[in-house]
Amino acid sequence: MAEAFVYDHLRTPRGKGKAAGALHEVKPIDLVVGLLDEVRKRNPGFDPERVDDLVLGIVTPIAEQGGDLAKTAALAAGYPETVAGVQLNRFCASGLEAVNQAAARIRGGMEDLILAGGVESMSNVSMGSDGGPWAGDPTTALNTGFVPQGIGADLIATLEGWSREDVDAFAAESHHRAAKAWANGYFADAVVPVTDMNGVTVLDHDELVRPDTSVEGLAALKPSFAQMGRDGGFDSVALEKYHWVEKIDHVHHAGNSSGIVDGSALMAIGTEEIGHELGLTPRARFVSMAVSGADPTIMLTGPAPAARKALAKAGLEVGDIDLFEINEAFAAVAMRFMRDLDISHEITNVNGGAIAMGHPLGATGAMILGTLVDELERRDLRRGLATLCVGGGMGIATIVERV
Amino acid sequence: MSTTTEQTAVQYEKDADGIVTLTLDDPTASANTMNDLYTASMKAAVQHLHDELAADPESVKGVVIASAKKTFFAGGNLKNMVMAQPEDAPRIFAMAEDVKAPLRALEKLPVPVVAAINGAALGGGLEITLACNHRVCVDDPSVKLGLPEVTLGLLPGGGGVTRIVRMFGLQDGLMSVLLEGKQFKPSDAKEKGLVDELVATRDELVPAAKAWIKANPEASANPWDAPGYKMPGGTPKSPQLAAFLPVFPALLRQQTKGAVYPAPRAILAAAVEGAGKDFDTASRIESRYLTKLVTEQGSKNMIQAFFFDLQAINAGKLRPQGIAPWKATKVGVLGAGMMGAGIAYVCARAGMEVVLKDVEQANAEKGKAYTQGLNAKGVERGKLTQAQADELLGRITPAADPADLAGCDLVIEAVFEDPALKAKVFGEIAEHVTGHDRGDALLCSNTSTLPITELAEGVDRPADFIGLHFFSPVDKMPLVEIIRGEKTSDEALAKAYDVVQQIKKTPIVVNDSRGFYTSRVIGTMVNEGLAMVAEGVAPYSIERAGTQAGYPVGPLQLSDELNMELMAKIARATKDAAERDGAAYEPHPGVAVVEKMIEIERPSRLKGAGFYDYAEGRRGSMWSGLAEVFPVASEQPPIRDLKERMLFAEAIETAKCFEEGVIESAAAANIGSIMGIGFPAMTGGAAQYMTGYEAADGAIGLAAFVARADELAAAYGERFAPTDRLREMAANGESFPA
Numbered sequence A: 001m002a003e004a005f006v007y008d009h010l011r012t013p014r015g016k017g018k019a020a021g022a023l024h025e026v027k028p029i030d031l032v033v034g035l036l037d038e039v040r041k042r043n044p045g046f047d048p049e050r051v052d053d054l055v056l057g058i059v060t061p062i063a064e065q066g067g068d069l070a071k072t073a074a075l076a077a078g079y080p081e082t083v084a085g086v087q088l089n090r091f092c093a094s095g096l097e098a099v100n101q102a103a104a105r106i107r108g109g110m111e112d113l114i115l116a117g118g119v120e121s122m123s124n125v126s127m128g129s130d131g132g133p134w135a136g137d138p139t140t141a142l143n144t145g146f147v148p149q150g151i152g153a154d155l156i157a158t159l160e161g162w163s164r165e166d167v168d169a170f171a172a173e174s175h176h177r178a179a180k181a182w183a184n185g186y187f188a189d190a191v192v193p194v195t196d197m198n199g200v201t202v203l204d205h206d207e208l209v210r211p212d213t214s215v216e217g218l219a220a221l222k223p224s225f226a227q228m229g230r231d232g233g234f235d236s237v238a239l240e241k242y243h244w245v246e247k248i249d250h251v252h253h254a255g256n257s258s259g260i261v262d263g264s265a266l267m268a269i270g271t272e273e274i275g276h277e278l279g280l281t282p283r284a285r286f287v288s289m290a291v292s293g294a295d296p297t298i299m300l301t302g303p304a305p306a307a308r309k310a311l312a313k314a315g316l317e318v319g320d321i322d323l324f325e326i327n328e329a330f331a332a333v334a335m336r337f338m339r340d341l342d343i344s345h346e347i348t349n350v351n352g353g354a355i356a357m358g359h360p361l362g363a364t365g366a367m368i369l370g371t372l373v374d375e376l377e378r379r380d381l382r383r384g385l386a387t388l389c390v391g392g393g394m395g396i397a398t399i400v401e402r403v
Numbered sequence B: 001m002s003t004t005t006e007q008t009a010v011q012y013e014k015d016a017d018g019i020v021t022l023t024l025d026d027p028t029a030s031a032n033t034m035n036d037l038y039t040a041s042m043k044a045a046v047q048h049l050h051d052e053l054a055a056d057p058e059s060v061k062g063v064v065i066a067s068a069k070k071t072f073f074a075g076g077n078l079k080n081m082v083m084a085q086p087e088d089a090p091r092i093f094a095m096a097e098d099v100k101a102p103l104r105a106l107e108k109l110p111v112p113v114v115a116a117i118n119g120a121a122l123g124g125g126l127e128i129t130l131a132c133n134h135r136v137c138v139d140d141p142s143v144k145l146g147l148p149e150v151t152l153g154l155l156p157g158g159g160g161v162t163r164i165v166r167m168f169g170l171q172d173g174l175m176s177v178l179l180e181g182k183q184f185k186p187s188d189a190k191e192k193g194l195v196d197e198l199v200a201t202r203d204e205l206v207p208a209a210k211a212w213i214k215a216n217p218e219a220s221a222n223p224w225d226a227p228g229y230k231m232p233g234g235t236p237k238s239p240q241l242a243a244f245l246p247v248f249p250a251l252l253r254q255q256t257k258g259a260v261y262p263a264p265r266a267i268l269a270a271a272v273e274g275a276g277k278d279f280d281t282a283s284r285i286e287s288r289y290l291t292k293l294v295t296e297q298g299s300k301n302m303i304q305a306f307f308f309d310l311q312a313i314n315a316g317k318l319r320p321q322g323i324a325p326w327k328a329t330k331v332g333v334l335g336a337g338m339m340g341a342g343i344a345y346v347c348a349r350a351g352m353e354v355v356l357k358d359v360e361q362a363n364a365e366k367g368k369a370y371t372q373g374l375n376a377k378g379v380e381r382g383k384l385t386q387a388q389a390d391e392l393l394g395r396i397t398p399a400a401d402p403a404d405l406a407g408c409d410l411v412i413e414a415v416f417e418d419p420a421l422k423a424k425v426f427g428e429i430a431e432h433v434t435g436h437d438r439g440d441a442l443l444c445s446n447t448s449t450l451p452i453t454e455l456a457e458g459v460d461r462p463a464d465f466i467g468l469h470f471f472s473p474v475d476k477m478p479l480v481e482i483i484r485g486e487k488t489s490d491e492a493l494a495k496a497y498d499v500v501q502q503i504k505k506t507p508i509v510v511n512d513s514r515g516f517y518t519s520r521v522i523g524t525m526v527n528e529g530l531a532m533v534a535e536g537v538a539p540y541s542i543e544r545a546g547t548q549a550g551y552p553v554g555p556l557q558l559s560d561e562l563n564m565e566l567m568a569k570i571a572r573a574t575k576d577a578a579e580r581d582g583a584a585y586e587p588h589p590g591v592a593v594v595e596k597m598i599e600i601e602r603p604s605r606l607k608g609a610g611f612y613d614y615a616e617g618r619r620g621s622m623w624s625g626l627a628e629v630f631p632v633a634s635e636q637p638p639i640r641d642l643k644e645r646m647l648f649a650e651a652i653e654t655a656k657c658f659e660e661g662v663i664e665s666a667a668a669a670n671i672g673s674i675m676g677i678g679f680p681a682m683t684g685g686a687a688q689y690m691t692g693y694e695a696a697d698g699a700i701g702l703a704a705f706v707a708r709a710d711e712l713a714a715a716y717g718e719r720f721a722p723t724d725r726l727r728e729m730a731a732n733g734e735s736f737p738a
């Protein structure tokens, strides 16, 4: 079997996913095109003719994100006509799924060089606006016990007995770590500022990070999912299954949930040979990839089974992993993953996560894998595991190793 | 002018103005139903109209749909429906489509079509009128309109879902018409927009309908068939509704506390799916969901209880035959506590003169004040005028003197559950209610547990003595359990039956036994929940198992409400009686839990401490110390077992009641268990639950029930073992006497 290597990875800064956010004016396609330009520019040997495909995760692929944006972006960026493009959706895991599929195709010998990542302009195409039967078709929702993810996150905290202070402490730490990483330039290599058509910078930093976040400050924020849980009936639906629980303690809010943001990410993945050929330096090797699933109602406990599956596939133990990245969809999700795998926060999300920087749904998976590769390098460590919780109860995990 | 020579259920008649009246009039029955004759007749009538109009567009100016029966149209034929099996799905689906096709054709005629509603238009009846362009209804409050299918586990499959959604939009249509099956008076229906016009008398109906046709010759298309139609509130494809849509199923689940009622789920699904499609596709989707409901077991259970059983009981099925109907005119209510006060109210509401007697005049006054309170609420809500309220209140005379009962033809005693006290109060009034010109008064004792035969020993006329078990609160609870003592005469029983119906309640008749039927059966469910506590089942799981099974509240909350001190007293009495009779007595494992709760001084809501905490009378969380007294086990049983333990406990006790002759009719068991003690309605009642039991593997029937009971017995105790008689019935394919 061939090996698949990460040759480069880059991302946009993340803009607040609102009309007032800096990237709201930027079209989703332009977020991608900016990265497609940059990957050519900063890798002199990179020959677009050799790119087989552009694989992009987009979770809400409608309107300006619709119509196979990947191929359209390749054309718009002036890539050769032979470069194909495909959009995929595995909910929040889409960015990592794109990368994993690319790696799998490389390992399978089908292709040599693939650009993979994702984009989500949540300020322009709002989460959930693509519909779907899980939430929108009564028969399906009734048969599968659909509840929105925020309720699941609150239920996790309730089951684990985590108080508002517990989850807020995690959230504040995420901000502090992200702020420190930015201040120390740890993201400098990965982040490519977004510019306008005249080359004027639109955004060069993650807009959401608040270095001064404190548990005391967060205490003022109102729970985001209490009302929908009560008035929308979703607490009752969840508690049909979790019947031993009296009530859901709604601890999540805007400050300890992943921020809604706009952003894009890209990774260049290829064979060993293509690296030699184009003079690219491999940054990391794909060790194993896995998807799995757990209860769809609580929805967000999939990372542990996925991580265990990836570890088993690689013949590794939890202790063989030096750094972890778990997407901070909600504080309790990351905390639950650490508890499930019995790993310390010291080696998890060391540069903060989506609570501080935001979660542009289709792109995040590629972003956190990139952060992991950079940080392994910076610390001179060997192996890392990136994972995300995913709609429908799924989980995804990827293990990489420095080369 | 033309008529068909064949037999028809839809008469065709054209007047000089070219307006055709189609009169619904089934020659084979007293009411119009959706039988084959109707379907064929309606099809022929509409075809006829169509042909006429095709030949000469001026030949017909409009159509009036009228009825020659007392009810406008009674709806689907439930006797046929309950026979349908899953393999009949193609036939049922085709039938539904067949019924709807002529209505759709009628709706699309190029002339106005008006319904003239002279009587009840429920279900299929209302659905016919919804296919018209205009509805005129007689303003008689006894006329009911609505789509009550959901209450029988069905769905309005005659176009009801499709048209209501298009008339009112998804949210309003579901909430106010479809999901609850509400029945409207004409004035309310007008306000809702279900009918367009009211007339004072039936004679004005057809003229009003024709007048509307003449005034609106162009009004031949319903809004949803007219260009530019927009569904009120938007379709599921519109962003504002799409964002809200996921809440619908969740709220439905919340409302039923997790109990699965297939009909509202199917209605919701058909409504939402259909709302996104064109009319004819939506209508077909509606037929498919109807077919599913009709062929599955759930609707059969509900139709059995809420149609057949209730109808039989209302028609006097459980009443001795050949005894003239009787009406009480003056009642003496003994004891003005909560039950007595409630009984006084319902009797006064039914028009009886009421003497409400207590030891102290002040107590009696207080009992009367209860009616005053209910009246005030009624007036406030517009259910009652002040004059009606005053008249009702005026019928109640508080009293302390037994002599005030003179002239009563009915006595209902509602003092404490103490045989000596009951004997004493009957003794006091005996001479005043005997031998007057209206004959001797019927003597009723309201008791929930004391054997009537034993109480009868304390009264002078045991043949006229009978038990009436009212449920609390009396003004709300629909059931009265009539207990026939050993010496109770047929005549007394017939009178008691009439009294219960006179006060607008539903009677069931049972024979004497400790706890009669309902108290005896509900005790097994509560005990089962209590036993789970001792086993270490998580307390909230026990409660949720109760509500998910379909009970209104879980067994622990119920124990707090019923009061465990009372439960202990009943258990002791049962034990004493068993010892006295030399019968075997094995305490239920729940009894020890009751004793423990009393020991640790957490006996009831009344005392402010039970399984739950109570602050200022309001129920709070489960008591935090409970896990120390009854530790939660690390291994928990599946919730399905918890649910079925409660249901099976009650069902098996019901089977024993049949075998001991306590109860003799499945209708009584079904209605008594649902209306009296909250047995889940979707099961069709405690007897139907056994005969209609649906196992996890899909097997249906008493044999499946017996097999599952054996499983539960093996896992949870011999008390779940089916009786020999049940096994025999299952083997022979028998069911309980109707």
Ligand SMILES: CC(C)(COP(=O)(O)OP(=O)(O)OC[C@H]1O[C@@H](n2cnc3c(N)ncnc32)[C@H](O)[C@@H]1OP(=O)(O)O)[C@@H](O)C(=O)NCCC(=O)NCCS
Residues within 6 Å of the ligand: A092, A149, A150, A175, A210, A213, A214, A217, A218, A221, A224, A252, A253, A254, A255, A256, A257, A258, A259, A260, A329, A330, A359, A389, A390, A391
């Ligand atoms: C939780 C959620 C509903 C909050 O959305 P929102 O209410 O629009 O959030 P906002 O960004 O407007 O923030 C609300 C407030 O919190 C404040 N806030 C946010 N983070 C804060 C912090 N770290 N410290 C202090 N205040 C903070 C904001 O300033 C804002 O205050 P304002 O109202 O005074 O301006 C949303 O972020 C969300 O759904 N996240 C999860 C996304 C998701 O589900 N992804 C998929 C995962 S499976």
